Amino acid sequence: TAITRASKRGVLIKGGKYLEAISELDTLALDKTGTLSTGKLKAYKVEALEGYTEKEIIEIAYGLEYHSEHKIAEAIINLGRENNSRLFGYKDVEIMPGMGIKGTRKKVTYYLGNESLVDSIIGLESCDLDCEETESIVSYVLDDKTIIAHIHMSDELRRETKEAVSSLKKLGVKNIVMLTGDNEEVASKIAEELDISYEAELLPEHKMQFIKNLKEKDQTVVMVGDGINDSPALALSDVGIAMGAAGTAIAIETADIVLSSDNLFSLPYLFKLSKETKRTIQINIYLSLFIKFSFFVLVLLNATSIALGAFLGTNLLWLAVLIGDMGASLLVILNAMRVGRKKFHSGKMLPKK
Structure with missing residues (x-):
């Protein structure tokens, strides 16, 4: 029920175990470009x-990046x-993961x-001030x-990034970390703005x-990303979440959950749904056990009801069978159908309080 309702809101979950794991997370890792940011880079200055x-x-x-699908390539x-x-053609074109293209x-x-x-x-030491850090994203063009x-x-x-991150914190997600290939200055500015x-x-x-280091510390890790560079981390994390609309095919294929709406x-919504689902499962277990135990007691009382007559004893037995079994099943099903039925703000995915 929870997975079906989530799919109607643009959250595609590939299995119930992933929804359950989210409620137990210790660290939420977020890619920056295309996840926290729009991913729509714009080149505004060329220094020749x-x-x-x-x-x-x-x-x-232009000729080099024409062969790439990266966000930076799109801007160039x-x-x-x-x-x-x-548009000139190039020979021996090679994408260098995490670095660039040649x-x-x-x-x-x-x-x-x-x-x-x-x-x-060529080594950074030979660049002098040409490699000075700035608050913009800089791509370098080199020859040999x-x-x-x-x-x-x-x-x-x-x-919506700032409000979405704030909502996650209110839901109890304490450890949120941004993973990025950007330089220190760009990353620190964004992290400070989001307080992560x-x-x-x-x-x-x-x-x-x-991600591997966190898992070795027995932490449950959820990773959110959208690009080719995020795919290994998405695959290794306990739950990988891909931004669907802006995500690459390999990231979507690798992920356990896909956010087709691209709305942070x-x-x-997903974390709240996970907690609500887990709570409902626990309630259903306790409710079922309580009903079974209650009617088990009634069955025991049936053995002592002979003195009250066969009629009362027979009815207690049928009551235990019909209500104790079928009734418990119906209550559990009806309670499970309540999951994810809360109304939502217009244009947002976060449930009203």
């Missing part, structure tokens, strides 16, 4: 270096289209990615020798290791 023009940099980046592809840039054109290998990519190709451009992008939190902890500059394997208020 080493004699390249802005037009040339946009063409290089849009930038290329807005500038009517030429490809070869006219015997020159170009790279586009984050600081981890810069460090792996040096950084040839910075592309600055901005990303905004979803308008964070881990910055993480590669996919780092996110997975973070689905999370408080």
